[in-house]
Amino acid sequence: MTAPLTETGALGSTGELVAAPLIGMAFGWCLERPGLGYAPKLAGQFYLSDLTVYKVMFSALLTAMLGAFWLDRMGLLNLSLVSMPETYVLPQALGGVLFGAGFLVAGLCPGTSCVAAASGRLDGFCVIGGMLGGVALFHAVFPWVQRFYESTALGSVTFAEMLNVSRGMGIALVTLVALGGFAIAGRIEKARS
């Protein structure tokens, strides 16, 4: 049997809808456990006094990246059937700038704002309200930004393909950089807190 289960027909659309809240619950649990529902902790990432965001995010990214790579190698998961976001260079760069500024000011991102709100934090609800407003604003101005929004489209492409190196090389690079970050994270926190 190979995965993704819903793509290879092992599971139907009911299986997909059952998965949604279960995967979501585990996701929310993993965000709340290390304290990512507490905005000042997330903001500490930008002042280098608390690198929990980096530690959680990159250990998760490494785990999923290496797991997916090896499951694919062993023939258990067909990675070409896993949907990968398409690349739009300039819109995603601008999106990252707007998002980064918003993240700094809000102290929460979309997922963690839901965790904050669910544990009773009013600031979480305010971030959620703001995000709904931002999305509505985008839809209101969409006709004026549509050309930019659809510009510099490269399709589903990995950075390894863009740099003309193998997938394994790209994975090794991410792994080394992330591990290097883990190695100095504790020292940075001590120096800055």
Added chain:
Amino acid sequence: MAGAGKPYSDPYLAGIGLGLVLLSAYVWVGRGLGASGAFSSVVVAASTGSASPLGDWLVLELVGVAAGGYLSARLAGRTRAAIERGPRVSRRGRIMAAACGGVLMGLGAKFARGCTSGQALSGGALLSAGSWIFIAACFATGYAFAPLARRLWR
């Protein structure tokens, strides 16, 4: 106050757990995690008056995120009605900043086609070029503007 409730889990252990959750999403449904996409679905459903957004995969997933977050907080004694903020900002200032930050993230996530969950984490682990452009732009901007936002957090 961060002090109330049980101590937080080790961030690396929680991260490995989160990575396994993401991996199981790839294996189970052939897609990653997400958050901002659900907000988008809700806005679209509200503005077009179409069917309830509860049939949407990401909306169902985000309902799960809230439930899982609540459960974890509850079991650790961390549920509390409060406004979390830096030591020098008023409650009113914090509320305004949270809403404004939310607006910026809503706009940014639309342009980027995802947020820290769907784009940075789920796409980043698949090595998507756009995901890494988003990660670099997001954190570079956060650090560049951090000195200007000191009053909010330090």
